[in-house]
Amino acid sequence: MAGTVPYLICNTAADCHLAYQILYRASxxxxxxEGNNLGRAGGCVTLICVGTPLAENIFLFDTLSPALSPRDLDPLWQLFSSPLILKIVWDGRMDYLELWSSYKVRLEGVLDLQVAEVVSRVTMRGEGEEHRLGRLANSYFSKNAVQKHGEQYEGINVLIGLQQCCQESGLGEEFVKDPEVKQMHKDKKADMWTQRPLPGKLLQYAAKDIQLISMLCTVFIQRCWIPSLPGPYNTLLAQCARYVSAHVEQGKSEETDPFRPTGLMPLDVLTQPWGLQYKCTGCNRSLSMSCYTLDDSDGFYRRRRTRCNLCHVLATKYRLRADPEWFVV
Known part of the structure; x- marks a missing residue:
């Protein structure tokens, strides 16, 4: 599977019709x-990439094509919004935001491999609190902060990227993203996805991502990171649904927003939200009381922070001022 990845660019109604004939038969x-600053203010999706289970067929739908009418993409939206058709993704949060904000399409029936990877750390790999805190200290926060204030990081998990997961899964050097295109992303040249015609290098990069996700899906099944029993499997699907839709209430954020979606698992995703929910003044998400630090030191009132625990540690990381007030609950 090394080398060039075959794909079909769908920029005409006839191309889309051919793709739907295959996609609607897939299990x-x-x-x-792909797009310009997905999930960020002013961003947009310009290429929607869909593959069949083993990536035998990969279709790249060009949403900027002048030859496509809105009706030509309706069958695609029906696939995405159906809870009966499973969609495998890797970090579908920005995809969900863009599809909803641009097309009012809610992505249903999602299995996000990024969530499955995080869950597997405890359920299949036996990682405990020391491992979780170690990941935080070695990647996103300072070791000093995590060691001194470990209690503030309770329930916060580091996410890893698609490329890192491929490497850790031992897929081999041929299963890597194009380093040149990766560098273009780092250099904030995401508007490259609005160019037409799209360079072959970018089309190949997009098709490669579908192949990588497909390969990882096979690995996850083999390792039982995707449960086969109905109970754990349905729990994972519920976690994935909460994950990909986690930032809808927050909306598309500015690049400079310290509380924008990050490489950290949002709260109220791995555990089922319960009870009344309260809006965080940082991320603007409505979250369970368990996502906030409580204070009842005066013996009469119980108060909570205005920021959730995740936004609190992010504010500390970026040296923002502390919560201006506490809410009585």
Whole structure:
């Protein structure tokens, strides 16, 4: 599977019709989106990439094509919004935001491999609190902060990227993203996805992502990171649904927003939200009381922080001023 990845660019109604004939017969789909600053203010999706289970067929839907009418993409939206058709993704949060904000399409029936990877750390790999805190200290926060204030990081998990997961899964050097395109992303040249015609290098990069997600899906099944029993499997699907839709209430954020979606698992995702929910003044998400630090030191009132625990440690990381007030609950 090394080398060039075959794909079909769908920029005419005839191309889309051919793709739908194949996609509607697939047992499940692999999905990924490319675009200009996905999930950020002013961003947009310009290429929707969909593959069949083993990436035998990969279709790249060009949403900027002048030859496509809105009706030509309706069958695609029906696939995405159906809870009966499983969609495999890797970090579908920005894809979900863009599809909803641009097309009012809610992505349903999602299995996000990024969530499965995090869950597997405890359920299949036996990682405990020391491992979780170690990941935080070695990647996103300072070791000093985590060691001194470990209690503030309770329930916060580091996410890893698609490329890192491929490497850790031992897929081999041929299963890597194009370093040149990766560098272009780092250099904030995401508007490259709005160019037409799209360079072959970018089309190949998009198709490669579908292949990588497909390969990882096979690995996850083999390792039982995707449960086969109905109970754990349905629990994972519920976690994935909460994950990909986690930032809808927050909306598309500015690049400079310290509380924008990050490489950390949002709260109220791995555990089922319960009880009344309260809006965080940082991320603007409505979250369970368990996501906040409580204070009842005066013996009469019980108060909570205005920021959730995740936003609190992010504010500390970026040296923002502390919560201006506490809410009585």
């Amino acid at each position: 499940f789909l692999i999905l990924d989106c």
